[in-house]
Amino acid sequence: MKRPVKASVKDEKLIEIRRNQIIRGAVTLFKEKGFHRTTTREIAKAAGFSIGTLYEYIRTKEDVLYLVCDNIYDGVKEKLSEMDVNGGTISQLKQAIAYYFHLMDELQEEVLVMYQEAKSLSKDAIPYVLQKEMEMVDMFQVLLRNCVRSGEIELDEQQIYVTANDIFVQGQMWAFRRWAFQRRYTIEEYIELQTELVCHGIECKRGKVKHGNLSTKA
Known part of the structure; x- marks a missing residue:
């Protein structure tokens, strides 16, 4: 559940402007x-x-950190929603990985702030923020499941979960x-390197790697 941040101002539009x-x-x-x-x-x-005006829109400095993290996650999730996760081919998986990694490159400063400072969030805010992250991981799980359904790859649910998290963290690692x-x-x-590693792992599970070379359906 979204954590409410109290404001003494009642104008919702003004609150949004000032908080931005x-x-x-x-x-x-x-940073x-x-x-x-x-x-x-x-x-x-x-x-x-x-400083007086600031406290009309937040109550604590922790409120500011929460708003920052929430805003960053919303921005990333909104852009990730533009990915095509409904396809079921290795080619579409590679395109989604490239799109996500480019997004992490574009937002690398914001991602760094999240990882350095999210630990300072209040206890009631951390579960909400982590849930938003898992919703983004779910996008890659959907894509991987569709690749399984189409016969492009062979992964069970546990492997899909780990692979989706691998992709997500590899992007943020940049x-x-x-x-x-x-x-x-x-x-x-x-x-290119990280995509090859992901596909190599998938292909190893299928037993289709020969002499260290990838064999994927593009």
């Missing part, structure tokens, strides 16, 4: 300083208004391990 300003300012500060070293006064200044990966790979090279 707060989120933009906070993301910049959290630079981290959540704990950022003050609410700094957040207010980055958002473009006074953001939180970028200091290492970007020294060696472009995003396209990273996508």
Whole structure:
């Protein structure tokens, strides 16, 4: 269930506008300083208004972190909804992986903030945020199940669950391990390598890898 963030202002449209300003300012500060070293006064200044105005739209600094994480997850999920998960071919699986990884590249700063700071969310907020993440993992489970139904791959439900999570984390890894990966790979090279590993794992389960070469239906 979505965690309510109380505001003293009653105008819902104004609340949305001001909170978007707060989120933009906070993301910049959290990237630079981290959540704990950022003050609410700094957040207010980055958002473009006074500390008094800030507290008309939130109650605590933890409220700001929740709004930031919620906004990032909503943005990622909205863009992921543009993926074609209803297909049932290896080619469509590869296209979905590439689309998701490019999205992680585009939002790498925001993804980094999530992974560094989500642990500071309140106990009542963490389950909600984690559920939103699993809803995105579910998109890849749907695609993998459709590939199973079409006969393109052979995975049971446990393998589908693990593979979907693997894909999800590999995409996010581009953001939180970028200091290492970007020294060696472009995003396209990273996508190619990770996609090959995913498909290789699937093909190994089918027993169709010969002499280290992939054999997939494209």
